[in-house]
Amino acid sequence: MKRKSISYAKWGYIFLIPFFVVYVIFSLVPLVQTFYYSFIDYTVSQGQAQSVRQATDVASNVIDNGFCGLANYKEVIVGDTPIFLSSLKNTMILWIIGFIPQIAVSLLLAVWFTDIRLKLKATGFFKTVIYLPNVIMASAFSLLFYNIFTRSGPFDSLFNMQILETASGSRVVVGLINFIMWYGNTTILLMASIMGIDTSLYESAQIDGANPTQTFWSITIPLIKPIFAYVVVTSMIGGLQMYDVPYLVGGTGGGPKTVLLTLVFQIQKGKNSNVSLVAALSVLIFIVSAILGFITLKIMKDDSVKTRYGKKKKKKA
Amino acid sequence: MAQLKKVLAGSFAVMMTATMMAGCGNSDSSSKSDAASNGGNTDSKAPDSQVESQEPAKTEDLVNTGKKYNIYVWNTEFKERFEQFYWDKRDTALWDGVEVNWITNTNEGGVYQTKLDEAIASQNSAAADDKMDMFLVEIDYAKKYVEADITLDVIGECGVSNDDMANQYAYTRQAMTDKAGKLKGVSWQACSGLFLYNANYAKEVLGTDDPEQVQAMISDWTKFEEVAAKMKEKGIAMVSGFDDTYRCFSNNVSAPWVTDGKITVDPQIKAWVDQTKDWTDKGYNNKTVLWDKAWDAGQKIDGKTFGYFYPSWGIPFCLLPRTLDTPTDKGGKEEVGNGGYGLWRACAGPQSYFWGGTWICGAYGSDNIAITRDIMLKLTCDTDIMAAICDKTQDCVNNKASLKKLSDGGYKNPFLGGQNVLNELAAAAEKVDLTNKLSAYDQGCNEEFQAAMHDYFLGNTATYEDALKAFKSKIETRYGDVKFDV
Numbered sequence: 120m121k122r123k124s125i126s127y128a129k130w131g132y133i134f135l136i137p138f139f140v141v142y143v144i145f146s147l148v149p150l151v152q153t154f155y156y157s158f159i160d161y162t163v164s165q166g167q168a169q170s171v172r173q174a175t176d177v178a179s180n181v182i183d184n185g186f187c188g189l190a191n192y193k194e195v196i197v198g199d200t201p202i203f204l205s206s207l208k209n210t211m212i213l214w215i216i217g218f219i220p221q222i223a224v225s226l227l228l229a230v231w232f233t234d235i236r237l238k239l240k241a242t243g244f245f246k247t248v249i250y251l252p253n254v255i256m257a258s259a260f261s262l263l264f265y266n267i268f269t270r271s272g273p274f275d276s277l278f279n280m281q282i283l284e285t286a287s288g289s290r291v292v293v294g295l296i297n298f299i300m301w302y303g304n305t306t307i308l309l310m311a312s313i314m315g316i317d318t319s320l321y322e323s324a325q326i327d328g329a330n331p332t333q334t335f336w337s338i339t340i341p342l343i344k345p346i347f348a349y350v351v352v353t354s355m356i357g358g359l360q361m362y363d364v365p366y367l368v369g370g371t372g373g374g375p376k377t378v379l380l381t382l383v384f385q386i387q388k389g390k391n392s393n394v395s396l397v398a399a400l401s402v403l404i405f406i407v408s409a410i411l412g413f414i415t416l417k418i419m420k421d422d423s424v425k426t427r428y429g430k431k432k433k434k435k436a
Numbered sequence: 437m438a439q440l441k442k443v444l445a446g447s448f449a450v451m452m453t454a455t456m457m458a459g460c461g462n463s464d465s466s467s468k469s470d471a472a473s474n475g476g477n478t479d480s481k482a483p484d485s486q487v488e489s490q491e492p493a494k495t496e497d498l499v500n501t502g503k504k505y506n507i508y509v510w511n512t513e514f515k516e517r518f519e520q521f522y523w524d525k526r527d528t529a530l531w532d533g534v535e536v537n538w539i540t541n542t543n544e545g546g547v548y549q550t551k552l553d554e555a556i557a558s559q560n561s562a563a564a565d566d567k568m569d570m571f572l573v574e575i576d577y578a579k580k581y582v583e584a585d586i587t588l589d590v591i592g593e594c595g596v597s598n599d600d601m602a603n604q605y606a607y608t609r610q611a612m613t614d615k616a617g618k619l620k621g622v623s624w625q626a627c628s629g630l631f632l633y634n635a636n637y638a639k640e641v642l643g644t645d646d647p648e649q650v651q652a653m654i655s656d657w658t659k660f661e662e663v664a665a666k667m668k669e670k671g672i673a674m675v676s677g678f679d680d681t682y683r684c685f686s687n688n689v690s691a692p693w694v695t696d697g698k699i700t701v702d703p704q705i706k707a708w709v710d711q712t713k714d715w716t717d718k719g720y721n722n723k724t725v726l727w728d729k730a731w732d733a734g735q736k737i738d739g740k741t742f743g744y745f746y747p748s749w750g751i752p753f754c755l756l757p758r759t760l761d762t763p764t765d766k767g768g769k770e771e772v773g774n775g776g777y778g779l780w781r782a783c784a785g786p787q788s789y790f791w792g793g794t795w796i797c798g799a800y801g802s803d804n805i806a807i808t809r810d811i812m813l814k815l816t817c818d819t820d821i822m823a824a825i826c827d828k829t830q831d832c833v834n835n836k837a838s839l840k841k842l843s844d845g846g847y848k849n850p851f852l853g854g855q856n857v858l859n860e861l862a863a864a865a866e867k868v869d870l871t872n873k874l875s876a877y878d879q880g881c882n883e884e885f886q887a888a889m890h891d892y893f894l895g896n897t898a899t900y901e902d903a904l905k906a907f908k909s910k911i912e913t914r915y916g917d918v919k920f921d922v
Contacts, residue, residue: 372884372890
């Protein structure tokens with residue numbers, strides 16, 4: 120007897136192979152390697168170049184003292200100069216300065232654009248416009264802002280303020296750049312989730328006499344929580360990896376009082392020489408991202424998440 | 437003895453040229469001088485460790501099989517010299533079918549070094565035409581590559597002889613000589629420093645713009661400061677920013693930044709910090725940072741800045757383009773009347789120093805070493821070419837004979853209002869001594885130290901110690917094998 124049906128399942132796996140190959144080579148192996156390096160004492164000397172005339176197993180400019188336990192972690196957390204703590208603080212401050220206006224403005228815009236009563240015209244045009252900053256490269260953006268706010272730049276000429284030379288000023292500028300670059304993206308995401316809400320909910324609420332504030336807090340916010348959580352988590356993880364903007368605004372030195380020296384900035388600084396130290400730093404970023412992700416999901420999680428995708432669809436009260 | 441050598445050299449030259457032509461049909465137009473040196477040394481039994489008596493590689497032994505000549509650079513400086521002064525004079529036989537390939541990476545933040553190190557790591561495995569043939573190094577990290585075996589011995593492997601390089605300044609060779617006494621790179625520049633000042637402001641405040649009189653007024657730091665106070669009264673900053681005087685101090689240190697893996701802040705460096713803090717508080721500078729926009733702006737003739745510490749390369753690459761009102765790419769001419777052209781003067785300044793300098797190095801594994809030799813000979817040894825570089829670009833060249841020739845020929849620098857600065861530059865270049873001043877980590881140390889101190893100067897960090905702590909943290913992250921000695 121011939122086969123009744125053909126199994127297509129194997130094709131699924133076959134089509135997945137390219138992804139897994141790429142993932143293993145470019146993500147998994149480096150990840151495991153980073154964990155490995157964080158436990159060994161491994162330094163590349165910047166004071167000498169690699170020998171090309173003598174064949175050796177290890178490059179001649181590498182100092183590898185083997186396994187050293189948690190020494191690297193100790194050094195970055197409680198060492199003489201705990202670069203992990205200082206740069207984590209810098210990173211979080213920069214992220215918060217950018218994220219608070221970003222989420223506020225995005226929510227407002229998303230609600231306006233989707234409001235059934237406002238019926239805004241040309242929303243397509245505005246959506247494109249607010250998304251545009253995200254299309255521009257972060258480096259181009261940073262250089263533009265650097266030139267505006269630098270000493271004897273237009274801002275200085277107008278207000279006689281060299282804000283890039285103060286710690287708080289440079290933080291605000293970096294926050295501003297991140298805000299402008301990302302609020303469009305967040306708006307689009309939030310709009311998509313608001314539009315997923317059944318409009319009959321709003322209509323019935325209005326018939327019951329609810330005002331816009333009430334519908335916003337009682338309908339919109341609870342129902343977009345999953346997407347909201349997603350926005351917070353992705354933004355936070357993106358924020359932890361902040362590097363290009365602070366670097367271009369603050370220069371190699373990391374800005375005034377080194378407040379722009381973010382975690383990834385430290386990694387970039389040390390990656391050519393202090394391999395094991397920055398590997399430990401990378402692992403810590405990994406752990407922090409994971410913890411923050413879990414916490415956020417836990418807070419944001421409630422029944423609406425389950426009902427949205429779960430089998431048992433709760434009756435909407 | 438010298439006479440005998442010359443005679444011997446001459447006779448060998450003829451023979452060598454003859455054999456070469458017969459050998460491979462490679463008509464080397466410039467073979468006279470090198471063959472001469474080759475021959476001149478054949479009978480001397482030189483110990484390997486002595487540069488002075490080392491035997492140059494034979495010209496016919498130098499490979500030239502590659503079709504692509506890869507040069508690692510960090511800006512267009514060398515490229516401009518190469519195209520303007522070398523290309524027409526190149527040995528066309530050697531360059532037959534070879535194309536030049538520039539690989540440019542910025543110097544800042546150690547990017548160039550990183551890329552160079554990557555190229556070195558793959559030098560052995562790369563395909564012949566992808567191998568690096570030539571790379572440039574700067575004084576701040578020259579030591580690293582001088583001691584590395586990627587760098588070809590200029591005499592023993594590139595075939596440039598001591599006689600060829602007789603006119604170069606001693607310090608340019610000192611910087612490039614490794615522990616074993618082998619010369620690893622050559623330069624076309626002499627980077628002894630000057631103080632370039634704004635003649636209009638000099639006349640206005642000091643009553644004269646005559647370089648000798650001005651020099652007398654600023655011949656040491658105390659006098660320099662007195663003039664700074666006078667400038668301040670007229671609303672003019674003596675120097676642009678924090679880093680301007682840095683090289684005056686950092687080139688006169690008693691020990692390099694890093695010795696045996698330990699960092700020390702030399703008393704001279706500390707003196708720079710104290711002086712700059714004092715000047716910043718007194719308003720003698722415009723609080724700018726090296727290379728930033730405001731620093732550039734002060735170089736306009738009405739830029740409210742009296743002077744800049746620059747070596748000779750500072751004129752063609754920095755001051756001249758920045759002081760012109762109409763840039764040359766917008767149709768502006770390099771002539772009096774266009775901005776500050778002709779309105780700057782130069783004097784030696786309060787403390788002798790040098791700044792920067794680019795050296796040419798050949799790379800081991802290159803398949804065009806004959807070309808490397810040709811470039812080295814033409815750009816760093818040839819008196820006529822180097823005199824042309826100096827005359828046309830105002831870059832002071834590393835060739836005593838060229839400078840003397842120009843100076844004797846009534847050289848006048850139109851940018852400096854007809855002043856002849858060559859004698860001063862030459863005298864200063866003779867004086868440069870690099871003994872125990874360089875380490876392989878200087879670029880990072882200079883960059884991070886200056887950046888850390890800016891906070892102190894601006895008042896962001898209360899004390900010098902706080903700023904030093906930031907420096908320590910940054911430098912220990914950047915260089916894993918260096919510890920701070922405090």
